Amino acid sequence: MSAEALTGGIPLEELLRVLFFQAGFNTAVVVAGTAALGLAGGTVGTFLLLRRRALVSDALSHATLPGIAVAFLIGAALGLPGRSLPLLLAGAVVSGVLGLLTVQALARHTRLTEDSAIGAVLSVFFGLGIVLISYIQNLELAGQAGLKTFILGQTAAMARGEAIAIGLLAAGAAAAVALLFKEFRALAFDPGFAAVQGWPVARLDLALMGLATLVTVIGLQTVGLILVVALLIIPPAAARFWTDRLALMTWLAAGIGALSGWLGATLSALLPKMPAGAVIVLVAGFFFLLSFLFAPARGLAAAALRGLALRAGYAERAALVRLLAAEGGAPAPVLAAPLRLALAARGHLRGGRLTGRGRAAARRAERNRRLWERFLIDHPTLLPGQLRWGIDDIDEALPGDLVRLLEERDAQERNALARQAPAPGRLAS
Amino acid sequence: MQHFIGRHAAAEPGSGDADAGSSPLPDPLPNPLPNPLPSPLAIRGLTVAYHRRPVLWEVAYEAPPRGLIAVVGPNGAGKSTLIKACLGLVPKVAGTVEAFGRPIGEQRRRIGYVPQRESVDWDFPVSALDVVAxxxxxxxxxFRRVSRAHKEAALHALERVGMADFARRQIGQLSGGQQQRVFLARALAQEAQLYFMDEPFAGVDAATEHAILDVLRDLDAAGRTVVCVHHDLQTVGGYFDHVLLMNTRVVAHGRVATTLTPELLARTYGGQSQAFAAALPARQDARP
Incomplete structure (x- = not known):
């Protein structure tokens, strides 16, 4: 198979040259700028996701379109050259923030839930933007063709200076998150507690939404307003599968975002007819899929493996306990071959009989099972999440004082049972 | 569970066996407390409404200089709202709240808070130590990072609730009782002088109940004030010195022994009074 077939018709050399910034300074700057955008999206998005504000930023990005159109009209009326980027982006900020405030006002002052408010604002603002853009197209003003690139994004049209500005602003947004890391963590986890300590929760929320606005607006050109929200949501959602630690999650989200931007911009530089935003988002989606399936902490494959291990663990412990009971005269259990092999491999079983180690393991398993059962009876609502109760060692799963309490109660119960049903030998005497 | 609490109460009479925090009030804050100390908590005319329906109606209460205070009342009586309104977490229609003689907003470093356990997402990617920190x-x-000294302080707070071994656990892997202890440790790490706790005993196991009670008594012995929403009439007398009976407005307040009477409970709980009067323990003077 030729290299070109592998890369879908793109010469491999060309791909490598773009990927490693060898395809001319302009392309290199655009690719680096988009990578920085992805990095900023991942870091800011981590906290948006944890603060449950991810969809609000979708309303924000769709609400930028009428602002872009109005800014273009103002520019044309003032006789500015057709497509003045700073003016258009200023318009985007104004109408985006207006959309955001509308969502907040609707959610606060009416009985509409936030998701219905988001849906209403998103579609109405976007519809208004489309109408305005169609109107502008009929005017046949210079530069109006560039407006549509804001909807789906295009890296090819980006000038060098614009790419550098995007890169710098994105780096600034990521740096702001790094600076406010502790504050955003407190805000996202427990805003009430943060407020009691005197943190200005409303202003921190505003700062977070401001950073989201920044990422959205600088992402309009490359990714487009329909898909820019993906840069804020997909990298952190993918990162969450890999870790339970916030700092690591933020780094991973930044890395996944940057990688998506880098690879996506490279591909779209080679496929100029494809909308860049869609390509970048598909690359990010590919990383999400990988994480969802294969991440060891929370991925699908890992969960399936844990399920298998749980069933094997139950079977093994039950077999040990029944083998021990068989030594006391109970009927000997019939064990499936894999189970026998597994027990033999652990040194618990030799020649169909329990070894010393096997006996000790059986006693431990029996105690563990009894105490877990006692815990389940006494505290049915308190089962720890993400623990294999009945299998995991109870001494490691619960605090020592609670385990001692369970042991005490278990001993009491068994004494009581023993008194109710005295041994036959004692009856005879 | 009963023998457990009874044993503790019997061993206790007044002898606050405090290991930690028993030093006299450390007060390194920029606004020193006046002497004599004003009431830790003075609420005047506090009224709160949700959608025009009053949840709190002209609540007035002055906390005694020290001790453990239970806020008791039926569901929907505004107990949690009272705490949130004191802390400025819900908007007031009217009224003032002062802590140690100053508006409570100026005393934030002297205030500790244990919210209801259900108020946060326990799948959040942080460890128990992160939360306590x-x-x-x-x-x-x-902007500053959490320094080693502050981490040590957080770890010490975890020790006080018997959770030091779980410092590195992601909080979602903890049981309900353990999560409640983490919340309590976080409040201890605040090293406050006035604590607000919203149902810390709700849905916890006996070992956690015991651990929380130990901490409350340590705080009491160290001269701290604890205002605690409590739902279990059976244990109010054993756990607390003072009680505030409320149902939208204040029905009565005072020492548990003189306030937790069938008549006052009937006025607090309205139609449900018979059942609640029957639930009262025979003796309410478990604490002197």
Whole structure:
């Protein structure tokens, strides 16, 4: 198979040259700028996701379109050259923030839930933007063709200076998150507690939404307003599968975002007819899929493996306990071959009989099972999440004082049972 | 569970066996407390409404200089709202709340808070130690990282609730009782002088109940004030010195022995009074 077939018709050399910034300074700057955008999206998005504000930023990005159109009209009326980027982006900020405030006002002052408010604002603002853009197209003003690139994004049209500005602003947004890391963590986890300590929760929320606005607006050109929200949501959602630690999650989200931007911009530089935003988002989606399936902490494959291990663990412990009971005269259990092999491999079983180690393991398993059962009876609502109760060692799963309490109660119960049903030998005497 | 609590109460009479925090009030804050100490908590004319329906109606209450105070009342009586309104977490229609003689907003470093366990997402990617360290954020201030000294303080708070071994656990892997202890440790890490706790005993196991009670008594022995929403009439007398009976407005307040009477409970709980009067323990003077 030729290299070109592998890369879908793109010469491999060309791909490598773009990927490693060898395809001319302009392309290199655009690719680096988009990578920085992805990095900023991942870091800011981590906290948006944890603060449950991810969809609000979708309303924000769709609400930028009428602002872009109005800014273009103002520019044309003032006789500015057709497509003045700073003016258009200023318009985007104004109408985006207006959309955001509308969502907040609707959610606060009416009985509409936030998701219905988001849906209403998103579609109405976007519809208004489309109408305005169609109107502008009929005017046949210079530069109006560039407006549509804001909807789906295009890296090819980006000038060098614009790419550098995007890169710098994105780096600034990521740096702001790094600076406010502790504050955003407190805000996202427990805003009430943060407020009691005197943190200005409303202003921190505003700062977070401001950073989201920044990422959205600088992402309009490359990714487009329909898909820019993906840069804020997909990298952190993918990162969450890999870790339970916030700092690591933020780094991973930044890395996944940057990688998506880098690879996506490279591909779209080679496929100029494809909308860049869609390509970048598909690359990010590919990383999400990988994480969802294969991440060891929370991925699908890992969960399936844990399920298998749980069933094997139950079977093994039950077999040990029944083998021990068989030594006391109970009927000997019939064990499936894999189970026998597994027990033999652990040194618990030799020649169909329990070894010393096997006996000790059986006693431990029996105690563990009894105490877990006692815990389940006494505290049915308190089962720890993400623990294999009945299998995991109870001494490691619960605090020592609670385990001692369970042991005490278990001993009491068994004494009581023993008194109710005295041994036959004692009856005879 | 009963023998457990009874045993503790019997061993206790007044002898606050405090290991930690028993030093006299450390007060390194920029606004020193006046002497004599004003009431830790003075609420005047506090009224709160949700959608025009009053939830709190002209609540007035002055906390005694020290001790453990239970806030008791039926579901929907506004107990949690009272705490949130005191802390400025819900908007007031009217009224003032002072802590140690100053508006409570100026005393944030002297206030500790244990919210209801259900109020946060326990799948959040942080460890128990991270959560407890949040109790130090007010001291750490803007932009700075959590230093080693603050981590030590957080770990010490975890020790006090018997959770030091779980410092590195992601909080979602903890049981309900353990999560409640983490919340309590976070409040301890605040090293406050006035604590608000919203149902810390709700849905916890006996060992956690015991651990929380130990901490409350340590705080009491160290001269702290604890205002605690409590739902279990059976244990009010054993756990608390003072009680505030409320149902939208204040029905009565005072020492448990003289306030937790069938008549006052009937006025607090309205139609449900018979059942609640029957639930009262025979003796309410378990604590002197």
């Amino acid at each position: 949040m109790g130090r954020y007010g001291r750490i201030g803007w």
